[in-house]
Structures are given as structure tokens and as C-alpha cells.
Amino acid sequence: MxxxxxxxxxxxxxxxxxxxxxxxxxxxxxxxxxxxxxxxxxxxxxxxxxxxxxxxxxxxxxxFATADTRREYRDRLRAAMLVMERLSEFEPRLVGPLLQGVLQPQAVINLHGFADTVEEVIIRLGDRGISCRTGERQYRGGGAGLRVPYLGFRGPDDTQIELTVFPTDGIRQAPPSPVDGRPMRRLGLSRVRELLARTEASDSSFAD
Structure with missing residues (x-):
């Protein structure tokens, strides 16, 4: 080149x-x-x-990070952690820009969850008084690709949660990333807690 x-x-x-x-x-x-x-x-x-x-x-x-954007990033991580705690039975994983450290204009939190059927997740959300919209995502790879249902609903602090629901055995193999085709990075609850702790410590040092 x-x-x-x-x-x-x-x-x-x-x-x-x-x-x-x-x-x-x-x-x-x-x-x-x-x-x-x-x-x-x-x-x-x-x-x-x-x-x-x-x-x-x-x-x-x-x-271009500022004190405000760093604070908002921490707030979104906390919101993700809270949702993951409340839906722990579905072993949620954080994916997408927030995991990478990117704060997008939309307050969207992307999660992967795992269940025998998407209906049981919808019922669980309904038990908590949470209504959701449904949709479908397509991931490349393997013939026609993989089609997976997702649920969108309001999370803490006016965040929007997009929870893609895979079969229970889907936890073993992440779908290909749309960026590089490699298995997507996914963080479980304990790792999200660690990420938040590191972010808070880093921002505290920056402020000093």
C-alpha cells in the first residue's frame, strides 16, 4: 500500500x-x-x-475523554452490573462497546443471556414488571448464519438494555464479532465488577 x-x-x-x-x-x-x-x-x-x-x-x-464522560461510563457499567445481578439465572455476559471502554451517544447496554427458550426470559422480566420488545439478530458464519432473538427493555438510569438470548449451550462458544470475525469478547458478572473497580481506581488516580 x-x-x-x-x-x-x-x-x-x-x-x-x-x-x-x-x-x-x-x-x-x-x-x-x-x-x-x-x-x-x-x-x-x-x-x-x-x-x-x-x-x-x-x-x-x-x-477526548472528560471527567463527565468517564463518570457516565462508570454509571453505565454500574447499570450493566445491576441488570446482570437481577438476571443472574441466565448467566448474562457484557458485550459490545461498553466492554471495550467506548461510550456511545445512545445509552445502550449490550448483554448476552442463556436460556432454554426466550419465552422464559420474557416471563422472568414480566414477573419484575418489565415489558420488552423483541427482535432478531443475525451473526455471520456457517451457511446462512446464526439467527438469535433479542429483547430490548429499559434499564437503570434510563439506559436501554439489549439482551440477546442464546440457547444454554451457547455459553461455550461466542458468536463471531462483526468487527474481525473472531469470537466476541464476553464478560461475566465477576469480571464486570473487576472492570468497574479498575475504572474507578484509574479515574481516582487521574483526579489526583
């Missing part, structure tokens, strides 16, 4: 990261196409890989 091509890919990755963080776009492909449009670059040229956008996203999150 020539230097101009490399620089163009870098600029597109950085602009796509800005769009994801500032405009709330959640799809990397859409963010890259919007970045090409904003920069006046032909989208038919080679666009950066998702991993390049993710690297730019993490770097931008780090560079």
Missing part, C-alpha cells in the same frame, strides 16, 4: 470513528460510507477494515 493510500485509509477510519461516537451510528459499514461522503472520497476505493475503524474509535475515545 502506498503512502497516500495508507493516509487516505487512516483519514477514513478516523472520520468513521468520529461519526460513530458523535452521531451514534452503530454500523461500521455505514459509518465508513458516510466518512467517504464527508471527506469527498470515492467510496468505491478501498475503505479501511473494521479493525482499523475500531482502533481509531478506541483512540478517539481515549483522547
Amino acid at each position: 502506498s503512502a497516500p493510500e495508507s493516509r487516505t485509509r487512516q483519514l477514513l477510519a478516523e472520520e468513521a470513528a468520529r461519526i460513530i461516537l458523535d452521531e451514534g451510528v452503530r454500523d461500521y459499514g455505514l459509518a465508513k460510507r458516510k466518512a467517504a461522503e464527508h471527506l469527498g472520497i470515492d467510496a468505491r476505493r478501498e475503505l479501511p477494515a473494521n479493525t482499523e475503524v475500531e482502533s481509531a474509535l478506541l483512540e478517539r475515545s481515549r483522547l
Whole structure:
């Protein structure tokens, strides 16, 4: 790859990261196409890989972090922990941007849960007075891919919870990440508690 091509890919990755963080776009492909449009670059040229956008996203999150965004990040981690505690029977796992340390404009918390049927999770939420919307997610890999139901509902502090419900044996193998195709990172409750503790300690040191 020539230097101009490399620089163009870098600029597109950085602009796509800005769009994801500032405009709330959640799809990397859409963010890259919007970045090409904003920069006046032909989208038919080679666009950066998702991993390049993710690297730019993490770097931008780090560079532009403020006391307010760090506090909001901690609040969302606490909200995730509380929901995971309340739904512990489904062995929830934290996934997505929050796990990576990225604070998106939408207060969305992505979780994976595990049950024999999605209906039993819906019933459990109903017992707690929680109504939810239903949908379906598709993960790549293996023929037509994997279709998995998810439930959306309101969480603590006006967060939006998106709980994808896998079969009970789905806990053994995470689905492929849309970023790099590798098994998605997933954190259980104890690890989320550790992440929150490290974040609080780090922010305390920063404040000092």
C-alpha cells in the first residue's frame, strides 16, 4: 500500500470513528460510507477494515475523554452490573462497546443471556414488571448464519438494555464479532465488577 493510500485509509477510519461516537451510528459499514461522503472520497476505493475503524474509535475515545464522560461510563457499567445481578439465572455476559471502554451517544447496554427458550426470559422480566420488545439478530458464519432473538427493555438510569438470548449451550462458544470475525469478547458478572473497580481506581488516580 502506498503512502497516500495508507493516509487516505487512516483519514477514513478516523472520520468513521468520529461519526460513530458523535452521531451514534452503530454500523461500521455505514459509518465508513458516510466518512467517504464527508471527506469527498470515492467510496468505491478501498475503505479501511473494521479493525482499523475500531482502533481509531478506541483512540478517539481515549483522547477526548472528560471527567463527565468517564463518570457516565462508570454509571453505565454500574447499570450493566445491576441488570446482570437481577438476571443472574441466565448467566448474562457484557458485550459490545461498553466492554471495550467506548461510550456511545445512545445509552445502550449490550448483554448476552442463556436460556432454554426466550419465552422464559420474557416471563422472568414480566414477573419484575418489565415489558420488552423483541427482535432478531443475525451473526455471520456457517451457511446462512446464526439467527438469535433479542429483547430490548429499559434499564437503570434510563439506559436501554439489549439482551440477546442464546440457547444454554451457547455459553461455550461466542458468536463471531462483526468487527474481525473472531469470537466476541464476553464478560461475566465477576469480571464486570473487576472492570468497574479498575475504572474507578484509574479515574481516582487521574483526579489526583
